[in-house]
Amino acid sequence: MRHFLPSSPYSLVCLLCLCGTVSSSRTVRAADVEITPDVVYGHKFGMATTFDVFTPQEHANGAAVLFMVSGGWYSRWTPPEQAQHMFRPLTEKGFTVFAVRHGSSPKFSIAEAVDDVRRSVRFIRTHAAKFDIDLNRIGVFGMSAGGHLSLMLGTASDEGEADAKDPVAQASDRVQAVVAYVAPTDLQVMASDAPNRAAVYDRFPALVISRTVAAEDSPLLFVTPDDAPTLLMAGAKDDLVPISHSRNIQAAFEQAGVTSELMEFPDAGHGFVGDDAQQATAAMVGWFEKHLAKK
Template identity: 30%
Template sequence: MKNIIFGILLLMAITVQSQDTIMPLWPDGKIPNQLKMDEKEIHKNEGILIISKVQKPTIEVYLPSQRNATGEAMLIFPGGGYGVLAYDWEGTDIAKLLNSKGIAGIVVKYRLPSNASQKDKHFVPLMDAQRAMRLVRSHAKAYQIDPKKIGIIGFSAGGHLASTLGTHFDEKVYDSVDDADNESARPDFMALGYPVITFGINTHGGSRKNLIGENPPVDLVDHFSNEKQVSPQTPPTFLVHATDDTGVPVENSLLFYRALKDNGVSVTMHIYPKGGHGFSLARNDMHLRGWTERMFEWIESLR
């Protein structure tokens, strides 16, 4: 009987230890630019978990086993055209892959631009991205990660948000709410999968419309065309894209590559002939699925 009880207690301890941490980004009542409305968050699972109308942004933390941990972490920004989040396809699945390589994976459920529940909606995703990076850095000791080895990865519109964080990390877009906001919002490295980069020619129309509106002023277009916002302080970057991507043209990655190169920022890019848009891990494509190993090799080169 004692052995049975001990086994049950041990199983419970393992289960608790392995549970993921879901943490709100903002303290109660302090979500910036949020309007009090009746809008409700929506979760739909039709092969992919799709989240829309995010009201309470969070981070979901996946930690590798201590013996495998490298001390690195990556914040993950799922895509969805700034209208929805492909939360497992480009979020939790990516976190689990990172864990297999000893890297903490932290999925950011960021707010999507909304005229109904937000003011100045075009700054809201960046607010959540900056806050997520600062919050993770402030918890680095608890998560047993190195605060100087925290990168980001984003896909499609999530790639736009990631590249916005990588180029606008020191832009003041919200007032400090607690001590976590004393931390830097700059990522230490950045990986972008088929990212929306530009809001000019070759943009993704849906992402642009959802973030900055139907007929935005030129200065706002330029502000969120991240190839125009690169500086020598932009973090080292890994880019992956497919040539036949008709959703987000490959020119987005090419523009960002050129801007990084011109500013002396270390950049690695892998362009595949086929793959289309939104391929995530590309597990069914023997050639394309190799992009994840190329990324891990790149991360190792930064150590």
């Protein structure tokens, strides 16, 4: 089993409308959730890659859901106290949420962002006991570029390197459920040398790549029968990431026998608002409840 909104990728409003240590400068307790910010899961170029943890204070179900903080493969930091309400649909159901940041474009490539989020899964699985989650019940979701990274984890993961010196690298980066909103699935059609490439993609430095390089991180090309159960959601009026991206990977999932579903929103573009947002959120939470339930 081996993103894309330039505004506020951390905000679930958009969805609703190498060695680290488990450490943090502070832990914040609210009435319903405990926030552990800036947990370091890796290092590169003298910098740390981090995530924030939102742990429900009551009725925790032991399952983890990772949110890919990514828009245009750029990962923005936001004070987690300002974001906790955005994850409430999940934390109220007992899920522990990890808001994962990756190295951002244009400094880092899409391939490097994929490597980062893969390490985040390995790190969380390695330290599952400290986070009080079940290492075999990990889901992931994201929008646009975040949806792309989610699909890469669902289709192109591995079991880790058994003989690696780094214990984190020994762990699997497989996930057990995926939800991808308006996600690019074939980066080849967005690459610099793609025929009839849409001019809007010139706005995204991450897409200054060749079709050959793009193929290496295109989830559509990695679909196999062992992929994680996947829910796709797409807007029929999306001009940035056309609905064909979701339709094509859904067809590939069906051919491979992967448990999957595509929800199409006839009047939605690149993001959901109003009733569409509420329906999408309910479907996302329901998908994780179904596929991450304790056996």
